Amino acid sequence: MTWDWALDGWIILAGVLSATSCALLGNYLVLRKMSLMGDAISHAVLPGLAIAFILSNSRSAWPMFMGAVIVGVFTALMIEAINRYGKVETGAAMGVVFSTLFAIGLVLIRQVADHVDLDPGCVLYGNIVQIPLDAFGGGIPPAITNLAVVLALNAAFVALLYKELKISSFDPELATTQGINASWMHYALMIMTAVTTVANFEVVGSILVIAMLIVPPVVAHLLTDRLGAMIALSLVVAISAAMGGHVLALFGPGWIGLDATANTSAMMAVVAGMLLALALLFSPHHGLIGRAYHRWALAQRIVQQDILGLLYRWHEMRPGENQPLPREHVLEAVGDGALARWAIRSLLRRCHVESRIVGGCERGLELSKEGRAAATQLIRSHRLWEVYLAKHFNLPPDHLHEPAERMEHFITDELHEQLAHDLTMPSHDPHGRSIPEPDNP
């Protein structure tokens, strides 16, 4: 496969324009939990297109956009009416409306198929490769112009109504009290979605347009919490999906030894899916790996602190003996199961390095100076919490240990002070053991 900038440049540009115009709106669809509205509208505009074709008898852009706008609003209204008056839940109402409208569109297209060059297959998966060929003798292909206009419209829509869209997406009631008509924003979004969908039919088709609407914003949402950053990231994802899609469509099959090229628009959706998979794995806060690491780190910390607490109690029960705690005893007391054992082993090693525990396998474990300070803090948390529970929740003494055992790892220094102050500096827990004072060096 050879790369020809005169052809592939236009294709990539078309892909980028289409993906970015979709992703811009998609952010709001995803945040409003209306992703499927994009799905519904992109199917439902088909009869609008067909009727526009029949009435204007041409494939020019304006009748198409008008048809799309009318049907887009009609779809949104129908879904709402069925939901409200028929008491059908929104998902099912969407299914009813879009499939019926799509069927009507199919029938209309079949009826006029002889007169108008409109291939139902093209509606589904676009014909991006055709775009550069439409520009006779150089110049800008008409599809590119349309897409650029739609992208400019969407960008203006998002930029001018940024604040309004933001408030009405996150909190429609607040928007209403601020004098923003949330339902107008809803319909404006629906109209823009319909227009964007129609402009993208030629490029990615009606089903893959859903990928461009939904996937980049979801990827961005996995990576950030801020709306502005989310929009920017979704644009980056959309652009990478469009470029990567075309490159992979041209050269990907060659890499696995097939002598063929794949459909570019479909490959754009696939690349978007791959980016989503990457984000799912590697996103710092919401990614599977990140979450697994956080859970693992937390488990390590808890086991570590449990060992410190165990050592403290061991020494407390044997005052003056200074006998080290046997290692097997630690394993027995803190946890069982292969994973826990492994965690403890690696922890013992780490504790040793951090010099909280002195001694090794031969002698058993005993607390170092730093270790004693940390353990004192922990035991203090535990026993303060027990006092608190006994005082404010009236729990019997034999119900106090379990919750305190869980809570002790999450009591911050500040909470510590507050508890001690609130409980008027108690010196003993409800079981009669003394609450250690933190050593002040």
Added chain:
Amino acid sequence: MARRWIDILNCPTRWAQSLSRKSHSSAFWVGLVLCLGITFSLVRPCNADQGEPTSATHFDNAHTGSQADGQPSTSHLLIRALTLRDHRTRVVVIGTTLLGIAAGVIGTFAYLRKRAMMGDALSHATLPGVAGAFMIMGTKNLPVLLTGAAATGVLGVLCVAGLRRIPRIKEDAAIGIVLSVFFGIGMVLMSLVQEMNTGQEAGLNTFIYGKAAALLVQDAQIIGGVTLLVLLGAVLLFKEFRAVCFDSSFAASQGISPTWVDFLMMGLVVLTTVVGLQAVGLILVVALLIIPSAAARFWTDHLVVMTLLAGLIGAVSGWIGSTISASAPRLPTGAIIVIVAGCLFFGSMLFAPHRGVIASLARRWSIARKVALQHLLRALAECEELADRGKTIPLEMVLPKRSWSAAQLRRLIQRATRLALLERSSSSSLQLTTAGRIDAERILRNHRLWEMYLIKYADIAPSHVDRDADEIEHILPVPLVQELERALLDSEATPPSPHGEEGAAR
């Protein structure tokens, strides 16, 4: 895990017991299955005359690609299609009807479980399976392609379930992602298949739009088999499906695992979808799952009835749709079936007796009429209190009682006069009849009782109780009125207005 398997294996015996023990609804089901078996067997003898196509409806034209010279009239074709005279028409009509039954029945449970749009993700997710199976096996053998479709369909469902668990991804986004990305993978594979030019790939596109018009006996048989399976599943798992649909935590407490029941339910949905690809295509098959059940919901609150009705609506859409498309040129069968189903849905939504839009609007209208009349009567009763009983009440005294226009008031008075609740003593004054006075006093009494109740027991200021009482006075049941009287009144007389003379006058 092992115990769950044993439970599932034990189920048939339990179900057999419950079938024999009771449940006339089960008898219904068994009858339906029998009917289906008979219909199914209708297809088989046609194997014999497969070879001799007697050109007739448009299905034959679609199949053979020939347009007959002397084009017969639409009505003629319609009759031929209705009477199932041609073998091809018979196969198509029976196939789509059976599909309608299966999709309607299993769709009911998916609909009630709020999994309606899951079918959309699922049907799009079958495409990579079809294309992949063709690429790997290199054959267009139908069972192979359908197996591939089912495999990726299940994968798609699992992906939706997995994505939904990620806090940042809501269910709608999960469905949209799976739907579009899987479809993208499918399209990539399809484009590769097409470029490899084996000359075999021509038929794969039919999975997107369906090819009901060219349905073969084998296809119809597969549809019939799946329909039987779905009906059997619905009968045997009816109790489990019902429990999980309406209250999955209750189901779990009864020892029914919602996960497994969901899995079986989605399994049946996958089967139905996969065989539906052949007939209506992957975009519209979701319509057959959703529309019949959503339409049936308007007619009944009873699950058995709803399931039967959804099956019936599905069957009728399949039958009428394929018949219509047989009788005129260029009507894609799948789309026509969906349009028929859509019409049935909108018909049900408008005209269903209780939940229908017209019925509920009519109900609301008649209540509004009754309330307006009672408001008039109460206003008159209040006026009478101020004037002396039995005296005529001038119109200008009634008009300021409520925020009604003079025209509205005039129409109300006309209606009340027709009902003999009041009579006009002169052109500008009114008088309650005996019947009217009984009604009026009852409403006034209800109003006052409720006001007193709110003031005494709900600690609401007297100036704030009027509106509340205004709404409830029309619907207070007699026992409640009696209880209020016991709690609030010493004598039989209608209590005075808590707003004082001035309030009553206002």
